Amino acid sequence: MHPPAVILLFHGSRDHQHNEQAKALAEAVGAGYAFMETEPRFAGEGLAIPMFIADGEDYRSALAAATVKSPPLLKWPGFVDYLRSLGAQLYIFHGPDTTGEVKATGIPAAFLYGEPNVDTAPCVDVAAPVVLTRGYIYKKIQERYGRCKAKLLPPLAEQPEFIKYLRETIPLILKYYAPQPP
CATH class of the missing domain: 3.40.50.1400 (Rossmann fold)
Structure with missing residues:
Protein backbone atom coordinates (compact mmCIF):
# COMPACT_ATOMS: atom_id res chain seq x y z
CA MET A 1 0.00 0.00 0.00
CA LYS A 75 2.79 30.22 11.43
CA TRP A 76 4.94 27.49 9.89
CA PRO A 77 8.25 26.86 11.65
CA GLY A 78 10.96 29.08 10.21
CA PHE A 79 8.80 30.93 7.68
CA VAL A 80 9.13 34.37 9.25
CA ASP A 81 12.88 33.77 9.62
CA TYR A 82 12.96 32.88 5.93
CA LEU A 83 11.25 36.16 5.08
CA ARG A 84 13.72 38.09 7.24
CA SER A 85 16.60 36.35 5.45
CA LEU A 86 15.51 38.03 2.22
CA GLY A 87 16.82 41.31 3.58
CA ALA A 88 13.95 43.44 2.30
CA GLN A 89 13.19 46.75 3.97
CA LEU A 90 9.44 46.32 3.31
CA TYR A 91 7.28 43.20 2.99
CA ILE A 92 4.10 43.66 0.97
CA PHE A 93 1.20 41.31 1.74
CA HIS A 94 -2.22 40.85 0.14
CA GLY A 95 -3.99 41.83 3.36
CA PRO A 96 -5.87 42.94 5.24
CA ASP A 97 -4.26 41.85 8.50
CA THR A 98 -7.54 41.32 10.37
CA THR A 99 -6.03 38.83 12.84
CA GLY A 100 -2.87 40.86 13.47
CA GLU A 101 -0.63 37.92 12.59
CA VAL A 102 1.46 39.95 10.13
CA LYS A 103 1.91 42.76 12.65
CA ALA A 104 2.91 40.18 15.27
CA THR A 105 5.91 39.15 13.15
CA GLY A 106 7.52 42.55 13.69
CA ILE A 107 8.65 42.79 10.08
CA PRO A 108 8.03 46.11 8.27
CA ALA A 109 4.84 45.46 6.32
CA ALA A 110 2.37 47.10 3.98
CA PHE A 111 -0.79 45.68 2.45
CA LEU A 112 -2.36 45.74 -0.98
CA TYR A 113 -5.68 45.78 0.90
CA GLY A 114 -5.60 47.15 4.43
CA GLU A 115 -3.43 49.40 6.56
CA PRO A 116 -0.68 50.35 6.38
CA ASN A 117 -1.46 50.47 2.67
CA VAL A 118 1.03 49.94 -0.14
CA ASP A 119 -0.11 53.22 -1.73
CA THR A 120 1.25 55.22 1.22
CA ALA A 121 4.10 52.89 2.24
CA PRO A 122 7.57 54.42 2.36
CA CYS A 123 9.78 53.94 -0.68
CA VAL A 124 12.67 51.59 0.07
CA ASP A 125 15.55 50.09 -1.89
CA VAL A 126 14.32 46.47 -1.69
CA ALA A 127 10.72 45.31 -1.17
CA ALA A 128 9.43 41.74 -0.97
CA PRO A 129 5.94 40.93 -2.19
CA VAL A 130 4.95 38.09 0.14
CA VAL A 131 3.00 36.07 -2.40
CA LEU A 132 3.50 32.57 -3.74
CA THR A 133 3.35 33.30 -7.47
CA ARG A 134 3.70 36.00 -10.09
CA GLY A 135 -0.07 36.08 -10.56
CA TYR A 136 -2.71 38.79 -10.25
CA ILE A 137 -1.74 39.85 -6.70
CA TYR A 138 1.98 40.13 -7.50
CA LYS A 139 1.13 42.20 -10.58
CA LYS A 140 -1.12 44.52 -8.53
CA ILE A 141 1.71 45.02 -6.02
CA GLN A 142 4.09 45.80 -8.91
CA GLU A 143 1.63 48.29 -10.34
CA ARG A 144 0.77 50.07 -7.10
CA TYR A 145 4.26 50.11 -5.58
CA GLY A 146 5.70 51.10 -8.95
CA ARG A 147 5.60 54.73 -7.74
CA CYS A 148 8.75 53.77 -5.86
CA LYS A 149 11.88 52.69 -7.68
CA ALA A 150 12.44 49.75 -5.32
CA LYS A 151 13.84 46.45 -6.43
CA LEU A 152 10.91 44.05 -6.05
CA LEU A 153 11.98 40.55 -5.11
CA PRO A 154 10.41 37.70 -7.08
CA PRO A 155 7.47 35.75 -5.65
CA LEU A 156 8.28 32.88 -3.32
CA ALA A 157 7.78 30.20 -6.01
CA GLU A 158 10.69 31.71 -7.97
Whole structure:
Protein backbone atom coordinates (compact mmCIF):
# COMPACT_ATOMS: atom_id res chain seq x y z
CA MET A 1 0.00 0.00 0.00
CA HIS A 2 1.39 3.40 -1.03
CA PRO A 3 1.31 6.36 1.36
CA PRO A 4 -1.23 9.03 0.38
CA ALA A 5 0.04 11.65 -2.03
CA VAL A 6 0.88 15.10 -0.72
CA ILE A 7 -1.09 17.83 -2.49
CA LEU A 8 -0.47 21.55 -2.19
CA LEU A 9 -3.87 23.24 -2.14
CA PHE A 10 -3.79 26.73 -3.66
CA HIS A 11 -6.49 29.34 -4.18
CA GLY A 12 -6.31 29.23 -7.97
CA SER A 13 -6.99 32.12 -10.28
CA ARG A 14 -8.16 33.26 -13.69
CA ASP A 15 -4.52 34.35 -14.01
CA HIS A 16 -2.88 31.51 -15.94
CA GLN A 17 0.60 32.48 -14.70
CA HIS A 18 -0.47 31.97 -11.06
CA ASN A 19 -1.82 28.52 -11.81
CA GLU A 20 1.26 27.48 -13.81
CA GLN A 21 3.65 28.67 -11.10
CA ALA A 22 1.61 26.93 -8.40
CA LYS A 23 1.85 23.70 -10.39
CA ALA A 24 5.62 24.17 -10.89
CA LEU A 25 6.13 24.90 -7.18
CA ALA A 26 4.27 21.73 -6.20
CA GLU A 27 6.26 19.66 -8.68
CA ALA A 28 9.53 21.20 -7.42
CA VAL A 29 8.82 19.89 -3.92
CA GLY A 30 7.59 16.50 -5.13
CA ALA A 31 3.90 17.13 -4.44
CA GLY A 32 0.72 17.22 -6.43
CA TYR A 33 -1.42 20.33 -6.62
CA ALA A 34 -5.06 21.36 -6.67
CA PHE A 35 -7.03 24.58 -6.54
CA MET A 36 -10.04 25.89 -4.69
CA GLU A 37 -11.26 28.21 -7.47
CA THR A 38 -10.22 26.58 -10.75
CA GLU A 39 -9.30 23.22 -12.25
CA PRO A 40 -7.95 20.86 -11.13
CA ARG A 41 -10.05 21.17 -7.98
CA PHE A 42 -9.25 19.20 -4.87
CA ALA A 43 -11.29 15.98 -4.95
CA GLY A 44 -10.65 14.89 -1.37
CA GLU A 45 -7.93 12.32 -2.07
CA GLY A 46 -4.47 12.56 -0.55
CA LEU A 47 -2.89 14.81 2.05
CA ALA A 48 -3.90 18.30 0.96
CA ILE A 49 -2.00 21.14 2.65
CA PRO A 50 -3.53 24.64 2.35
CA MET A 51 -0.93 26.98 0.80
CA PHE A 52 -1.86 30.44 2.02
CA ILE A 53 0.42 33.09 3.51
CA ALA A 54 -1.95 34.39 6.19
CA ASP A 55 -5.33 33.77 7.78
CA GLY A 56 -8.34 35.03 5.90
CA GLU A 57 -11.54 33.94 4.23
CA ASP A 58 -9.78 32.09 1.38
CA TYR A 59 -7.45 30.30 3.78
CA ARG A 60 -10.36 29.22 6.00
CA SER A 61 -12.26 27.85 2.96
CA ALA A 62 -9.20 25.86 1.93
CA LEU A 63 -8.64 24.67 5.50
CA ALA A 64 -12.20 23.34 5.64
CA ALA A 65 -11.57 21.31 2.46
CA ALA A 66 -7.98 20.25 3.26
CA THR A 67 -7.10 16.94 4.85
CA VAL A 68 -4.04 18.46 6.55
CA LYS A 69 -5.31 21.08 9.01
CA SER A 70 -2.16 23.18 9.03
CA PRO A 71 -1.91 26.88 9.82
CA PRO A 72 -1.11 29.50 7.17
CA LEU A 73 2.56 29.81 6.20
CA LEU A 74 3.15 32.74 8.59
CA LYS A 75 2.79 30.22 11.43
CA TRP A 76 4.94 27.49 9.89
CA PRO A 77 8.25 26.86 11.65
CA GLY A 78 10.96 29.08 10.21
CA PHE A 79 8.80 30.93 7.68
CA VAL A 80 9.13 34.37 9.25
CA ASP A 81 12.88 33.77 9.62
CA TYR A 82 12.96 32.88 5.93
CA LEU A 83 11.25 36.16 5.08
CA ARG A 84 13.72 38.09 7.24
CA SER A 85 16.60 36.35 5.45
CA LEU A 86 15.51 38.03 2.22
CA GLY A 87 16.82 41.31 3.58
CA ALA A 88 13.95 43.44 2.30
CA GLN A 89 13.19 46.75 3.97
CA LEU A 90 9.44 46.32 3.31
CA TYR A 91 7.28 43.20 2.99
CA ILE A 92 4.10 43.66 0.97
CA PHE A 93 1.20 41.31 1.74
CA HIS A 94 -2.22 40.85 0.14
CA GLY A 95 -3.99 41.83 3.36
CA PRO A 96 -5.87 42.94 5.24
CA ASP A 97 -4.26 41.85 8.50
CA THR A 98 -7.54 41.32 10.37
CA THR A 99 -6.03 38.83 12.84
CA GLY A 100 -2.87 40.86 13.47
CA GLU A 101 -0.63 37.92 12.59
CA VAL A 102 1.46 39.95 10.13
CA LYS A 103 1.91 42.76 12.65
CA ALA A 104 2.91 40.18 15.27
CA THR A 105 5.91 39.15 13.15
CA GLY A 106 7.52 42.55 13.69
CA ILE A 107 8.65 42.79 10.08
CA PRO A 108 8.03 46.11 8.27
CA ALA A 109 4.84 45.46 6.32
CA ALA A 110 2.37 47.10 3.98
CA PHE A 111 -0.79 45.68 2.45
CA LEU A 112 -2.36 45.74 -0.98
CA TYR A 113 -5.68 45.78 0.90
CA GLY A 114 -5.60 47.15 4.43
CA GLU A 115 -3.43 49.40 6.56
CA PRO A 116 -0.68 50.35 6.38
CA ASN A 117 -1.46 50.47 2.67
CA VAL A 118 1.03 49.94 -0.14
CA ASP A 119 -0.11 53.22 -1.73
CA THR A 120 1.25 55.22 1.22
CA ALA A 121 4.10 52.89 2.24
CA PRO A 122 7.57 54.42 2.36
CA CYS A 123 9.78 53.94 -0.68
CA VAL A 124 12.67 51.59 0.07
CA ASP A 125 15.55 50.09 -1.89
CA VAL A 126 14.32 46.47 -1.69
CA ALA A 127 10.72 45.31 -1.17
CA ALA A 128 9.43 41.74 -0.97
CA PRO A 129 5.94 40.93 -2.19
CA VAL A 130 4.95 38.09 0.14
CA VAL A 131 3.00 36.07 -2.40
CA LEU A 132 3.50 32.57 -3.74
CA THR A 133 3.35 33.30 -7.47
CA ARG A 134 3.70 36.00 -10.09
CA GLY A 135 -0.07 36.08 -10.56
CA TYR A 136 -2.71 38.79 -10.25
CA ILE A 137 -1.74 39.85 -6.70
CA TYR A 138 1.98 40.13 -7.50
CA LYS A 139 1.13 42.20 -10.58
CA LYS A 140 -1.12 44.52 -8.53
CA ILE A 141 1.71 45.02 -6.02
CA GLN A 142 4.09 45.80 -8.91
CA GLU A 143 1.63 48.29 -10.34
CA ARG A 144 0.77 50.07 -7.10
CA TYR A 145 4.26 50.11 -5.58
CA GLY A 146 5.70 51.10 -8.95
CA ARG A 147 5.60 54.73 -7.74
CA CYS A 148 8.75 53.77 -5.86
CA LYS A 149 11.88 52.69 -7.68
CA ALA A 150 12.44 49.75 -5.32
CA LYS A 151 13.84 46.45 -6.43
CA LEU A 152 10.91 44.05 -6.05
CA LEU A 153 11.98 40.55 -5.11
CA PRO A 154 10.41 37.70 -7.08
CA PRO A 155 7.47 35.75 -5.65
CA LEU A 156 8.28 32.88 -3.32
CA ALA A 157 7.78 30.20 -6.01
CA GLU A 158 10.69 31.71 -7.97
CA GLN A 159 13.10 31.62 -5.03
CA PRO A 160 15.23 28.43 -4.90
CA GLU A 161 15.76 28.90 -1.15
CA PHE A 162 11.98 28.93 -0.61
CA ILE A 163 11.65 25.65 -2.50
CA LYS A 164 14.39 24.23 -0.26
CA TYR A 165 12.53 25.59 2.79
CA LEU A 166 9.30 23.85 1.68
CA ARG A 167 11.10 20.55 1.04
CA GLU A 168 12.48 20.67 4.58
CA THR A 169 9.30 21.91 6.28
CA ILE A 170 6.49 19.94 4.61
CA PRO A 171 7.51 16.72 6.44
CA LEU A 172 7.18 18.61 9.76
CA ILE A 173 3.78 19.97 8.76
CA LEU A 174 2.65 16.44 7.89
CA LYS A 175 4.02 15.10 11.17
CA TYR A 176 2.08 17.62 13.25
CA TYR A 177 -1.08 18.24 11.22
CA ALA A 178 -1.83 15.25 8.97
CA PRO A 179 -4.63 12.95 10.09
CA GLN A 180 -3.21 10.04 12.03
CA PRO A 181 -4.34 6.48 11.36
CA PRO A 182 -6.32 4.93 14.23
